Amino acid sequence: NAGVTQTPKFQVLKTGQSMTLQCAQDMNHNSMYWYRQDPGMGLRLIYYSASEGTTDKGEVPNGYNVSRLNKREFSLRLESAAPSQTSVYFCASSEDLWADGNQPQHFGDGTRLSIL
Amino acid sequence: AQSVTQLDSHVSVSEGTPVLLRCNYSSSYSPSLFWYVQHPNKGLQLLLKYTSAATLVKGINGFEAEFKKSETSFHLTKPSAHMSDAAEYFCVVSSSGGYNKLIFGAGTRLAVHP
Numbered sequence: 334n335a336g337v338t339q340t341p342k343f344q345v346l347k348t349g350q351s352m353t354l355q356c357a358q359d360m361n362h363n364s365m366y367w368y369r370q371d372p373g374m375g376l377r378l379i380y381y382s383a384s385e386g387t388t389d390k391g392e393v394p395n396g397y398n399v400s401r402l403n404k405r406e407f408s409l410r411l412e413s414a415a416p417s418q419t420s421v422y423f424c425a426s427s428e429d430l431w432a433d434g435n436q437p438q439h440f441g442d443g444t445r446l447s448i449l
Numbered sequence: 450a451q452s453v454t455q456l457d458s459h460v461s462v463s464e465g466t467p468v469l470l471r472c473n474y475s476s477s478y479s480p481s482l483f484w485y486v487q488h489p490n491k492g493l494q495l496l497l498k499y500t501s502a503a504t505l506v507k508g509i510n511g512f513e514a515e516f517k518k519s520e521t522s523f524h525l526t527k528p529s530a531h532m533s534d535a536a537e538y539f540c541v542v543s544s545s546g547g548y549n550k551l552i553f554g555a556g557t558r559l560a561v562h563p
Contacts, residue, residue, distance in 0.1 A: 337492070373458070373555050373556075374555060375453075375539060375553030375554055375555045375556055376493075376539070376551075376553045377553075378550065378551075381550070391550075423492060423493070425493075437483060437495040437498060438551060439495075440485075440492035440493040440494070441492050442490070442491055442492045443490075443491075443492055
């Protein structure tokens with residue numbers, strides 16, 4: 334049972350390069366999320382998708398774009414990478430966005446991204 | 450607005466001794482609260498959740514947490530630590546208005562010594 338799968342697991346980029354992080358879930362969830370994790374700051378929401386065909390900004394969207402390709406897949410794109418975007422990126426999914434806040438989110442194992 | 454404060458960035462215990470990881474929250478509404486665990490190079494795994502039912506919540510791997518509204522706390526405990534419990538733990542509150550947006554604490558790194 335794969336759950337949430339992220340690719341790649343590691344990546345090193347040079348400043349100014351572009352990259353797309355891939356995420357797929359096999360739990361038939363409606364909602365998907367992208368977070369970044371930085372030391373001492375917990376996880377911060379970059380973008381989310383309530384359902385197929387919709388995306389919205391989270392807490393730290395600048396420098397990123399997303400695509401909800403279908404119900405299973407939600408990608409995160411860095412158009413022009415900057416050193417400040419060095420982080421660990423997590424994708425997550427849940428059954429629904431509007432669910433009285435009691436549905437847990439299921440996380441992938443993360444993508445460790447370094448930008449030189 | 451909701452917020453979460455984890456009171457200890459690092460906790461160190463000996464194997465077989467109790468674990469206490471402290472969390473205070475701020476919320477204008479009755480919150481949903483979660484504890485997640487992250488093992489090295491892994492994603493986050495749900496330990497337990499509170500959703501306004503019983504105030505003492507039991508989770509996986511022997512962990513439990515007690516919701517105390519008067520103290521705005523949701524501390525995580527385990528009677529006896531195991532080496533495999535060494536990980537980072539996140540206290541999380543769900544935003545208000547029936548909207549499943551999670552707000553994370555900064556995390557507590559738990560070390561377990563033989």
